[in-house]
Amino acid sequence: MDGDSSDDDIPSLVPETKPRVVPGDDDEAPELLATSNEAPRGKVPITIVTGYLGAGKTTLLNYILTEQHGKKIAVILNEFGDSIDIEKQLTISDENSTEAKPAPFVPLANGCICCSVKDIGVAAIENLMEHQGNFDYILLETTGLADPGNIAPLFWLDDGLGSSIFLDGIVTLVDAKNVLKSLDEGFGDEAEKLEERKHEDGHSHEGPLLTTAHLQISHADVVLVNKTDLVSEAELQTVVDRIRSINGLAKIKTTTKSQVPQLEGLVLDLHAYDEVTDADLKFASKGHSHLDPTISTSTINFPAITKNQLDKFDEFLRTILWEDELPNSVPHEKFEIHRLKGRVPIVDGEVLLVQGVRNVYDTTEAKRKPSVDEQDTEAKLVLIGKGVDQPGFHKSLIATLAGS
Numbered sequence: 001m002d003g004d005s006s007d008d009d010i011p012s013l014v015p016e017t018k019p020r021v022v023p024g025d026d027d028e029a030p031e032l033l034a035t036s037n038e039a040p041r042g043k044v045p046i047t048i049v050t051g052y053l054g055a056g057k058t059t060l061l062n063y064i065l066t067e068q069h070g071k072k073i074a075v076i077l078n079e080f081g082d083s084i085d086i087e088k089q090l091t092i093s094d095e096n097s098t099e100a101k102p103a104p105f106v107p108l109a110n111g112c113i114c115c116s117v118k119d120i121g122v123a124a125i126e127n128l129m130e131h132q133g134n135f136d137y138i139l140l141e142t143t144g145l146a147d148p149g150n151i152a153p154l155f156w157l158d159d160g161l162g163s164s165i166f167l168d169g170i171v172t173l174v175d176a177k178n179v180l181k182s183l184d185e186g187f188g189d190e191a192e193k194l195e196e197r198k199h200e201d202g203h204s205h206e207g208p209l210l211t212t213a214h215l216q217i218s219h220a221d222v223v224l225v226n227k228t229d230l231v232s233e234a235e236l237q238t239v240v241d242r243i244r245s246i247n248g249l250a251k252i253k254t255t256t257k258s259q260v261p262q263l264e265g266l267v268l269d270l271h272a273y274d275e276v277t278d279a280d281l282k283f284a285s286k287g288h289s290h291l292d293p294t295i296s297t298s299t300i301n302f303p304a305i306t307k308n309q310l311d312k313f314d315e316f317l318r319t320i321l322w323e324d325e326l327p328n329s330v331p332h333e334k335f336e337i338h339r340l341k342g343r344v345p346i347v348d349g350e351v352l353l354v355q356g357v358r359n360v361y362d363t364t365e366a367k368r369k370p371s372v373d374e375q376d377t378e379a380k381l382v383l384i385g386k387g388v389d390q391p392g393f394h395k396s397l398i399a400t401l402a403g404s
């Protein structure tokens with residue numbers, strides 16, 4: 001397959017500067033955004049809080065706004081008056097202030113500031129950034145129907161907002177009582193739309209339903225299974241197992257009233273888009289249940305690659321992420337990748353870390369740990385999505401690396 005692939009387009013995988021690659025429109029040459037390889041110091045981290053209608057997102061943010069956690073957090077709620085409690089806080093804060101309200105940002109007693117906007121648009125965040133110094137963390141609640149895969153690249157990419165903000169991770173709230181139904185049928189209007197679409201297309205054999213609930217779980221770095229008070233132990237376990245089978249990489253915690261046992265690592269400072277630890281990937285590779293017919297997690301294990309194979313490895317990533325194809329014409333069923341993480345040791349070199357969300361991906365080199373053990377010779381690529389558990393992935397990767 002070397003024939004028509006133009007070598008000029010292959011981004012360097014030996015990053016003095018970190019390549020961040022975005023596919024252009026179909027006929028455009030891909031755009032390559034160079035960024036510095038430094039930790040995102042000086043940038044404000046943002047955690048996206050997503051989850052289905054009524055799952056407990058606002059309850060979580062409310063909880064954080066009133067907790068004493070010693071952090072200055074800016075909370076952006078996507079709907080004004082979304083929660084009565086927040087409204088109350090807004091009112092109280094306004095009363096305390098003598099000035100005309102410089103809406104929409106309201107300082108709260110514990111050092112947080114709160115903003116309520118209809119649109120989670122870029123403008124709200126730019127407005128917020130003018131308050132820089134007043135806070136050191138941003139939490140953003142998306143609407144219940146949001147697809148986090150579309151939002152994440154907004155903050156992950158280095159142009160525009162990404163220069164002052166970095167994406168720390170995605171937290172998905174799940175309603176323990178309703179999530180299984182949402183996964184099987186969609187939710188309310190969505191169920192009807194999905195049903196309609198099926199009829200319009202005339203594809204009754206389209207395969208299993210991909211709902212918003214799937215998208216929110218497959219992109220999550222942390223899943224909080226909330227409303228545990230409404231289900232039995234056994235039901236809760238079923239829910240957790242189903243979520244685990246969809247997303248083998250996410251941390252899963254159960255909560256009532258969105259009361260997370262700790263913020264650090266569960267809502268804040270997730271580092272989901274910069275670190276790729278061996279432990280994360282090992283965990284993901286364990287489960288092979290197929291409890292969900294639509295989305296699953298799959299791991300490709302392969303030997304460490306050589307420096308000469310870096311371009312080939314990148315070709316593999318580009319082909320699966322941008323073209324939804326397996327290179328080397330390996331036959332396959334249709335697939336769709338939502339999230340990707342990998343650790344790929346380079347023989348006599350560093351370890352390549354790979355991050356992907358939908359068709360955007362990023363590679364960085366991490367220093368090898370001094371101890372030489374198994375993780376230095378084994379590479380792992382974890383894929384979350386539709387149809388990612390086909391043996392063709394492994395076959396195609398090995399063939400591509402071999403350069404045939």
Ligand SMILES: Nc1nc2c(ncn2[C@@H]2O[C@H](COP(=O)(O)OP(=O)(O)OP(=O)(O)O)[C@@H](O)[C@H]2O)c(=O)[nH]1
Nearest residue numbers: 052053054055056057058059144226227256257258
């Ligand atoms: N029983 C029970 N109710 C809960 C729990 N957590 C939240 N609720 C209630 O569920 C309702 C919805 O919670 P919200 O926090 O507004 O949910 P949301 O995800 O922000 O909802 P939308 O913004 O409408 O998508 C509220 O009435 C909450 O009080 C819980 O653990 N158990």
Ligand SMILES: [Zn+2]
Nearest residue numbers: 057058082141
């Ligand atoms: Zn809400």
